[in-house]
Every structure is written in C-alpha cells, then in structure tokens.
Amino acid sequence: MTVTSAAPTVPVGALFSQTHREFESWYSRLWGPLGALAASVSQPREGERVLDACCGSGASAVPAARAVGPTGRVDAVDMADALLEQGRAEADRQGLAHLRFHRGDATTWHADTPYDLVQCCYGVFFFPDMDAGTRHLVDLLRPGGRIAVSTWVGGGMDSMVRRAREAASAVRPLPPLPATPDPRTRVNSADGLAAWLRSFGLVDVEVHRVDYRVPMLGDDAWMFVLGAAPRRFVLGMDEQQLGRVRDRLHADLAAAGHSHLDASSLIAVGVRPE
Template sequence: MNRAGEVFDAARADFLRWSNRLWRPLGEVLVSVARPSTGDRVLDACCGAGASALPAAHAVGPTGAVDAVDLAAALVAEGAREATEAGLSHLRFHVADVRSWPSRTAAEPYDVVQCGYGVFFLPDLDADAKALCERLRPGGRFAVSTWLSGGMERIVPVGRAAAAPERPDLAGEGPRGPSARLDTEARLHSWLDSLGLVDIQIRPVEFRIPLHPDDAWSFYLGAAMRAFVEGLPQDALDRTRARFTDGLRRAGIDMLDASSLIGVGHMPA
C-alpha cells in the first residue's frame, strides 16, 4: 500500500488532468449504485482525490458523514481542498492506511463502505476486503468498482512493453494482478459472496472516450502504469513514450476503454 501511495503522489498532476474526463464520472457512477442516502455514514476507501467521496458527501448531506482515506497525501490534499471550497464540512479526508482505519472496536459502524478501483492495491485482497466489510453495520452496503475484462487491460501490456527496454525487470507479459479475479460479473459476484455478503448485485457500465496520443501519455503517467517508469531519467522517458505511442498505434487502440463493473453486497442483518 505504501508503494501505491508513493506512485500516485508522484502522479498527482497527470492524475488530476484526468479527473473531470474519467475519475469523477466513474466516481459518480459508483455512488449512484452504492446509493448512500441522507444521514448515512460512509467510508470511502482508497479515495484518491475524492472522485466518489465528494458525490457521496453531497448524497448524505450535512447530517451524514464521509471519511475518505488514502495513502497518497498529494491526492488527499486535493480532495480536502475541493471539499472545503464546496462547504462539505462533513467530508473528512485522512492520509492513512485504510486497513487500520479506524479502530474497529472504537468506531461507530458505517452504513456504506465504497472503494473505487482501489481493492486491487490492498496487499491481501481477500483478508483486507473482509476487514473493510467489518466496518459496516448489519445490513450495510459494500460497493466496489472494478475494470471489466477486455477493456482497460488492453492498454497495460502496451505500457509495460514500452518501458521494458529501460527496465529489464519488466520483460515478458508479467503476472495478471488481482483485478483479473474481479473482471467478469461471475467472478465479482463470487468474490463478494466469499466475503460473507448477501443480496449481491452487479452492474456493468460502458465507458469509452477517445484517446489522443498526447493524452495517452498523460494517462500513463497519471495511472498505476507510472510505476513502470518511476525514477527513469528524461531521455528514458522520451524513448518509452515513443514506444508507447507506436505500440498503441500497432494495437489499434485509439479509445480508452474504462468499461467497469460495480458490485454491491450487504452485510447480513
């Protein structure tokens, strides 16, 4: 988790360039499916700059409360700034490891725990997600958004291959990450069921936007792929960018396919 926080801290400027086009719309979709309501208490895990925490705060209103937690301090600061400007005093941003936030014995339970594209970064996907569910009241909802198979996964191997000549440790296809366990409706449903949740619903979401080569490189540097090139000198970055642009052209990728799955399960009452 600390490594992910460092990567996204470094990615702040490029990440924020994509907020209005990608992260905020997808965050709004997560909240529309999680459906926090007036007065609810919400935990937004792996909140980034608040793409789903901010709309959740609007949904619960001043009688509710939203705790937004992430290790990427630069993104958390951006979310806190926006919350202050919007007068959302009931939305609180925290730089912390969500696995230990808050003390389960001392904290009031949440009505909703939501996590937008963040469960992949939990060191132990199953155990850590179960711990998040334990923050819920009986009948509370756990909502996650994940990438749909055949979409975002197409661009990552191109990014990896572009960086491999500069980083020999990246040679080869590399292992598929935890997201591969959650990238179909059946897999996501099975995983939520394994957490002990009931009344599970899965909603597919189609989301595609044109991808200009210049924007593609900004996305590379503002997303998890940045870990492939973090610390490289400028000349190596320039070579990686050229290979990445050429790789997208050869793969026929001129759209960013961010199609997703939103899964919601309930804690047994």
C-alpha cells in the first residue's frame, strides 16, 4: 500500500458544498423524491410556519413551501453554501418568495416566532451531539407543533458508505472509526426511531418505512460517493488515487451483485404536547 498523505477533514457544511455537482446529479432520483415523501408525511398546511433544518438544496423545503403557500413561510437552513444557492435558484424559478434559504447551524438556529412544523431529512446524525441538536429543534416548535425526521434504514445506505470507506482506505489509510457506537444505529429501525423521538417528550409518533432502491448504472455509484457524505473519505486525493478508489468500489459492487443504491428510509413525525 502506498501512503501519500493523511485524509484531511473539513466542516460538514464545506464538505456538502463541495458535493454540489454530484449531489445535483442524484437529485431527481434520490433527494427530490425522498424529500417529497417526507413532506407527504409531515403534511405542511396552508399558512404554516416551517423550519427545514439541514435543507440541502431544498428537497423537502420546496414541497413544504408549495403546501403552505404565500400566507405561510419556510425557513430552510443549512451550512453548505453551494447547495443553498441551488435551493435559492429553484425557489426563484418556482416563484416561492416565502421560501427563504439561510446559511446557519440548525443546532443553534433561532427564530422570533415558534414553528408549526420542523422538518429534518437525513441531517440529525451530522449533529455533533444528535440528542442536544434535535432537542433544540423540538424547542423551536409551538406546543402542538410537529417535527418530521427522515433517516436511513439499517443495512441499506450504511452498507454503501462502508463499501466506499473500504475502497478509499485501501488506497489511503483513514483514521479508525470512533470506539463509541455510531449514533445512526439508534435511529435506523422503526422502533429505535420511534423510541428516540418519544425520549424528547413527543407524542403521537408515527414512523413510515419507505423501501427505495435506485438502479446504479455507469458512473452512478462513484457520483454518489462524490455527491454525499462519503466524499470525506477521498478528500485531498489526486486523480490517480481517485481513479483507484472508483475502480475498487465498482469492482466490489459488481462482485457483490449490488446494482442498486438502497436508500430505504424511515420518515417519522411526532407532536410536541400542548
């Protein structure tokens, strides 16, 4: 094995900003449909005030804005500038002036008025403290308000991330995984996610499982790695190293017969008691 450099680390917002081209290439098959499904569970209503935390380029914020209409308001908050720019362009294109994209940290975001609905799709596990960050989001709700959270089902997306990590670490060593349990494992089953949401005092918790598998053709798997969190494994690699990771990943997926990205998800909603 050739060791050329250690893997650099960047803040999560900068990481996702770097993903913007490849993130967009997966948008219509992955983030867009899953965001629309999240909004069909959270059911934003006309005139409501909504916070979309970790909004990316607006996959769930845009359908929420369409549902609440111009008498409502959607604050879409993320730390990835390039994704926020894509979201703003889409809001302009659709004439959604009441959808505002803000650069900010969802775990410290504040608003003058409590929200009727908070949405957070595939974001909570990036919080430095998943419980404290989510507690903050719950505290932004009015009594009776709803929070909707989307996560990945265990054994789906995590296996793609593991394969990407293995391919990258074969080309350049990565730091060992933390000894503490991955917080994702607490929210990657319907029962686990429901229990976790109830631990915030939420009531009427519902969890919907969505089986969602997308064919991966051509360079799709590699575009996924570069367009989402696994990009962190290859940061700073040169073209030759990147090519080796891509080839290893494709060979591994082919050998395992993995022709689909398993993005099966859990979409949960709970209510802050009156």
